[in-house]
Amino acid sequence: MSDVINLNKARKALARRTAKEQAAQNRVTFGQSKPVRDKAKQDSARAAKNLDGKKLED
Numbered sequence: 001m002s003d004v005i006n007l008n009k010a011r012k013a014l015a016r017r018t019a020k021e022q023a024a025q026n027r028v029t030f031g032q033s034k035p036v037r038d039k040a041k042q043d044s045a046r047a048a049k050n051l052d053g054k055k056l057e058d
Contacts, residue, residue: 032040
């Protein structure tokens with residue numbers, strides 16, 4: 001015979017697991033401080049401007 005499971009506990013465990021996964025995803029996405037984000041944005045803008053300046057015109 002199979003074991004009896006409590007569906008409420010299984011549902012709550014699944015909700016906790018998905019909440020932890022979502023929290024980990026949010027830490028990666030939103031985990032940087034504002035000065036770090038601004039610095040990264042400036043660096044990418046500077047790199048794009050530098051690359052655009054080196055393109056050859058046809």
